[in-house]
Amino acid sequence: MSGPDAPLSRQVRGGWRDGHCVVAPDKFKGSLTAPQVAAHLATGLRRVRPDIPVVTMPVADGGDGTVDAVVESGFVRFQTSAAGPLGLPVAASFAMRGEAAVIELAEASGLRRLPVRPTCQTAMTATSYGTGELIRAAATRGARSVVLGLGGSACTDGGVGMMSALGVRFLDEHGLELPRGGAALTRLARIDASEMLQVPVIVASDVDNPLFGPRGAAQVYGPQKGARPGDIDELEWGLARLASIVERDLGADVADRPGAGAAGGVGYAALAFLGATVRPGIEIILELMSFAEQIEGARLVITGEGSLDSQTLHGKAPVGVAQAAAGVSVPVVAVAGQRSLTDEQLRRAHIEHAYALTDLEPDPEVCMAQAGPLLERLAGEIAGAWLGASAHA
Incomplete structure (x- = not known):
């Protein structure tokens, strides 16, 4: 009793x-x-x-409020400027303690960072580039590992924006870099990861969706980001194209991995490019906060x-x-x-x-x-x- x-x-x-x-x-x-x-x-x-x-x-469980939560437990907040989901600069923060950093995707690439209500236009062009800028900023300050909280994203770009900020080049058939946003992925022809900044990442997310398919990032989460049925088809095609080129150029076949569809495919990019592991967000946050003690x-x-x-x-x-x-x-x-x-x-x-x-x-x-x-x-x-x-x- x-x-x-x-x-x-x-x-x-x-x-x-x-x-x-x-x-x-x-x-x-x-x-x-x-x-x-x-x-x-x-x-x-x-x-x-x-x-x-x-x-x-x-x-927090990896979504909105994750940085606030770890700061309350002793991490130090760092403020910086990063690209918002539409490319406009926003004031965003991340947290560090020692060589460990906690980054919340929603800080730079979240729906709450859109300057307008979600529309079909924002759904097709929103980028995760600012999240990559936060990872780079943390690495510059000495971070040797990053907990990346995924949730509340505005983008369905497969994490291409994030990886572009970390030095990866996504090229069309003419060798030109793709514009930002998920719609551009249908034109992807080649990936150059030779200058990529490699940072060990643990993805904090409770999403187990694959990258594409009936339970994928575009079909399940696209509507809440403003995508219409035709837009969802285009985003789906782009994500499938991304997975095909990544497998050919990098040898990574992780599109079906649980969590690949998190945050519009940012989970996929973390898995494919950074070799990330995916764990339940609340589990990681409680460890960082020494909750058991x-x-x-x-x-x-x-x-x-x-x-x-x-x-x-x-x-x-x-x-x-x-x-x-x-x-x-x-x-x-x-x-x-x-x-x-x-x-x-x-x-x-x-x-x-x-x-x-x-x-x-x-x-x-x-x-x-x-x-x-x-x-x-x-x-x-x-x-x-x-x-x-x-x-x-």
Whole structure:
């Protein structure tokens, strides 16, 4: 038996009474960043149990917010200018600790960096070039390995933009370099990788799609980037052409590898050109944050994200946090804007209970606007149910 009704004797013998509480949520997309969510939860906990140490460890799964999360855990943020998805310069950042760098594709090449709403034009011309510039900038600062978080990309260029920034030349039949964007890949004739900057890369992604085909980058993710049916066919053809030329010129046959279709094929480029490995994003981020050490002796872990739904069960941050905590027998509860997972689904994911903002406020728009105060109220409920009455109350 566990949770609010667990016998006090077990709590004492298990060390919960004198342990700390770890707050490790992901972002509430469209409302609060992961550090903001963690800060509001910590505030609510401290109001009810000021005597219990609270450790905030905002997390991410490789997508938006990954750099913010590792900076909170001790990495140093570096700001630079990089090409946005349409080639216009944007202010982007990456993080480093020692010789390890963390780069988030969405920082330079994400949908949120488009200066306009996604259209068929942006879908065909968006580039990952800026992501390659961030990798080069990190290498210039001494990075010897890169964790590359993939998610939220605006491009379907097979990672050609990224590799162009790293010195690879993609040429048409006349020996001219291709313009940026996925549409140009149909004209690819030859690849020259003789001047490529080689940097060891680990891809942080929970996407297992291949490069092309029914589950590929263009067909599955193209529509959300603005591509119409005819555009998707052209992008598909370009990605297949890229895979064929890469296999001929570089001897790399990785188009069907799980994760090759991540971020419009940036995963493929990392695999084919940089020899990258692909791992679940949350797993890598928790390692970088020394999460296992931080939860030793904890009495409770609080995780969460904007929506606890079926997608949560497929490699998202709350499940990764819960699995890590289960390894050292620390109970986990989750918070969310809304939840659709059943109690049984939560238990199978090692989450003992979930609290949603919609439990307090049924209007989703109000929940979005008032997420911070509502999270503090939920944290107070969690403190009362899971941490008991304060000796200082």
